[in-house]
Amino acid sequence: GAVVSQHPSxxxxxxxxxxxxECRSLDFQATTMFWYRQFPKQSxxxxxxxxxxxxxxxEQGVEKDKFLINHASLTLSTxxxxxxxxxxxxxxxxxxxxxxxxxxxxxxxxxxxxxL
Amino acid sequence: EDKVVxxxxxxxxxxxxxxxxxxxxxVTNFRSLLWYKQEKKAPTFxxxxxxxxxxxxxxxxxxxxxxxxxxxxxxxxxxxxxxxAIYLCAQISSGSARQLTFGSGTQLTVLP
Numbered sequence: 001g002a003v004v005s006q007h008p009s010x011x012x013x014x015x016x017x018x019x020x021x022e023c024r025s026l027d028f029q030a031t032t033m034f035w036y037r038q039f040p041k042q043s044x045x046x047x048x049x050x051x052x053x054x055x056x057x058x059e060q061g062v063e064k065d066k067f068l069i070n071h072a073s074l075t076l077s078t079x080x081x082x083x084x085x086x087x088x089x090x091x092x093x094x095x096x097x098x099x100x101x102x103x104x105x106x107x108x109x110x111x112x113x114x115x116l
Numbered sequence: 117e118d119k120v121v122x123x124x125x126x127x128x129x130x131x132x133x134x135x136x137x138x139x140x141x142x143v144t145n146f147r148s149l150l151w152y153k154q155e156k157k158a159p160t161f162x163x164x165x166x167x168x169x170x171x172x173x174x175x176x177x178x179x180x181x182x183x184x185x186x187x188x189x190x191x192x193x194x195x196x197x198x199x200x201a202i203y204l205c206a207q208i209s210s211g212s213a214r215q216l217t218f219g220s221g222t223q224l225t226v227l228p
Contacts (some may be wrong), residue, residue: 044204045218103208107152
């Protein structure tokens with residue numbers, strides 16, 4: 001199989017607080033994981049590429065100090081939204097590639113973040 | 117800049133109809149094109165295409181890639197209401213660290 005989980009699936013927080021989202025590959029090791037953001041009725045936008053044991057690579061326009069990514073192990077990457085604001089409310093989805101020789105990415109179920 | 121364009125943006129059909137979804141791309145150093153189905157949550161993988169002219173098939177779904185004309189199609193035959201979803205096309209280019217560039221998606225609605 002190729003199962004990717006995310007936790008939490010839904011979170012509501014107050015403006016100014018930080019929220020951590022976990023992405024786990026449950027039955028395979030993933031040296032690279034990806035974080036996407038999706039607004040309603042829009043497609044997925046890549047935020048950053050997370051590599052195990054090294055710093056994440058952020059896409060243009062994504063603030064690295066605001067969206068902290070840690071890829072501490074081959075099965076876990078975390079995204080922390082720091083000092084969240086209402087405009088950060090979105091659907092955050094991670095994906096992982098199963099093996100270095102394949103381009104197929106498997107997605108987690110996503111995390112719905114609502115910032116009040 | 118790599119670009120993926122899908123058409124139509126939305127499509128409404130009745131059960132039993134056959135649909136064809138289109139995906140064109142402009143990319144430097146193309147490597148793979150992927151199709152995903154997204155219902156309420158995150159996308160689920162359908163197909164990965166790397167070679168021209170080789171049809172990939174899974175049940176009522178099939179897809180093919182034309183690397184000369186830079187497009188791919190996803191066909192769904194005998195559609196069912198459960199096929200209602202957003203269908204996303206994405207491409208990966210060589211040297212991109214396997215980052216997916218997604219199209220805007222096609223919203224398919226299948227009416228009973």
